[in-house]
Amino acid sequence: MRSRRRQLGGLVAAVAGLPLLTLALRAGDGLPLTDDILLFLAAVVGVALLGGLWPALLAAVGGFLLLNYFFTPPLHTLTIATEGNLVALAVFVVVALAVSWVVDLAGRRTLQAARAGADARTLATVAGSVLRGADPLDALLRQLRDTFALESVTLLERAGPGWRTAAATGSPVASRPGEGETVPADDDLVLVLRGPEITPDARRVVRAFAAQTAVALRQQRLAAAAEGDRVRTALLAAVSHDLRTPLASAKAAVAGLRSPEVAFGEQDRAELLATAEESLDRLTALVANLLDMGRLQAGALGMTPVSVGVEDVVPRALDELGPAGRRVRVRIPDDLAAVHADPGLLDRVLVNVVGNALRYSPPERPPVVTAASHDRQIRLSVIDHGPGIPAADRDRVFQPFQRLGDRDNHTGVGLGLALSRGLTEAMGGTLTPEDTPGGGLTMVIALPKAP
Incomplete structure (x- = not known):
């Protein structure tokens, strides 16, 4: 459907353009009636291209009356003297109406195709954003906000009797459904949009965004869980191997020193004590690194620059x-x-x-x-x-x-x-x-x- 501005332009072209065309033809050398009809038909097509069907219908009716009154004998009356002129004017009206309808239909189809193409590109980008990037959920919310010029987009998750914010972009962030336009993402997730009203044509795209945000949130949580499992597995492997090695060395050195069955000289005792001390120092460093990494990842590392x-x-x-x-x-x-x-x-x-x-x-x-x-x-x-x-x-x-x-x-x-x-x-x-x-x-x- 054409915008109001284009429809208004079509009405102005019909109301003002046809009288101007009439004045131009009357001031000329006097073209045959068939030429006048063709020029008026071209004007009707132009109005249809600009303003759509209703301005074109007005132009067709107005063109018929102007042709009848100023160019069809007897002039300055609505009477048509000859049967041939009547047929010509009737054909003009039929052709003008048919062309107006076809032009308007083509314009509507073109507009629909353009919107469908834009929707398809948007949906393809939405789907691709889930597969690409380090943080697809944030990318989805930002893209939704930018696409529809929104102030903020908030993904709310049901938490018991209330709601909590799962992700958000822009400001102000909504804290519960109803603080903006609400679009369900799944049974426990909703998108709250704050900003300009979403048109009915765009709502299908917004629903696709909402569905993809639910997928992205699940993907994000699965990735976090997988990373946690990977770290825990690696930590267990490290504890079972790397931490056990210095412990075993220290224990062996101390056990040797305590053994009543072996008599060590001063140099041997010094070497065993050095081995135990080195192993314990290595163990201390490993444990310190583990503790510091845990505090760093938890955001609890004390620092005084x-x-x-x-x-x-x-x-x-x-x-x-x-x-x-x-x-x-x-x-x-x-x-x-x-x-x-x-x-x-x-x-x-x-x-x-x-x-x-x-x-x-x-x-x-x-x-x-x-x-x-x-x-x-x-x-x-x-x-x-x-x-x-x-x-x-x-x-x-x-x-x-x-x-x-x-x-x-x-x-x-x-x-x-x-x-x-x-x-x-x-x-x-x-x-x-x-x-x-x-x-x-x-x-x-x-x-x-x-x-």
């Missing part, structure tokens, strides 16, 4: 790494600005990142720690010349319980880099891997400068 010098934090972290830390070369400028970070968390990040570099660096080429100022950040680079990590696998090393290429029993539960990135981002920084020139991996810790 202060102004701290990199030249103070790096030596402490290397000391924690024991004898291996003394192999690391440090290059920090004397005039380097301080960073805005939590000293304890930064220490944990450095211990994990440098420890990872030590694990993979060849003995003849130990890791190097450098620091430099870059815009409003301090960039700490931990450089190793080990085997490196393929670009396709770099995101995986920051996932908990991922240990690419590890084959020994002393590498931990794969939390070090995941925890380090989480702690760095919690302090407002970034941890990114880069290639080391000549081979290897460089971990860049970027933190804001102290104000």
Whole structure:
């Protein structure tokens, strides 16, 4: 159906255009009646294209009267003198009405096809958004809001006697059905739309959006449950293997020292005590990483950012790494600005990142720690010349319980880099891997400068 503006334009063209055409033809040299009829028929078709059927019908009737009164003998009367003129005018009316109806029908069909195409494109995008992207539910709600110029879209879920917000975009967010136009998504989910009224033609598309939001919400929850199961499975595997190894070493050392059947010399006793101490230190670090990762994921990690010098934090972290830390070369400028970070968390990040570099660096080429100022950040680079990590696998090393290429029993539960990135981002920084020139991996810790 044409808009009111186009219908009004068609009426104006019929009321004003036909008299102007009459004046133009009367002022001319006097064309044959058949030519006059053809020109009036063209005018009726133009009105039909612009305003639709009803303006075209008005133009057909008006054209018949004007042709009869001004161009059909006897002039200035509605009498038709000859049978031929009567037939010509009758044919004009019939053709004008038929053409108007066909043009209007074609216009309606074209408009319907355009709307159907737009709906199909929208629905295809809606369906595709569920299959693509990290957060299809949020993408669906945003797309629905943008498509219909809404203020907000809220997905409400039934929770006992009331409702709770499952997802929302825009403002203000509805807290219960009735605070906007409500569209059911399934038995327990409804969409509440706040903004312009949804037309009946668009309601079918909105219902498709609603159905897809229910699918996206279920998909999101299944993915979260699967991720939780994956983490729990990995944690159980880590506890059963990686945590058991240092425990077994410590227990074996202590059991040997307590055994009355073996007499150890002072050097042997010292070695067994060192083994027990090293195993317990490794166990302490693993448990600390597990606890910190749990607090980080729960959003309960305490943090107190202060102004701290990199030249103070790096030596402490290397000391924690024991004898291996003394192999690391440090290059920090004397005039380097301080960073805005939590000293304890930064220490944990450095211990994990440098420890990872030590694990993979060849003995003849130990890791190097450098620091430099870059815009409003301090960039700490931990450089190793080990085997490196393929670009396709770099995101995986920051996932908990991922240990690419590890084959020994002393590498931990794969939390070090995941925890380090989480702690760095919690302090407002970034941890990114880069290639080391000549081979290897460089971990860049970027933190804001102290104000």
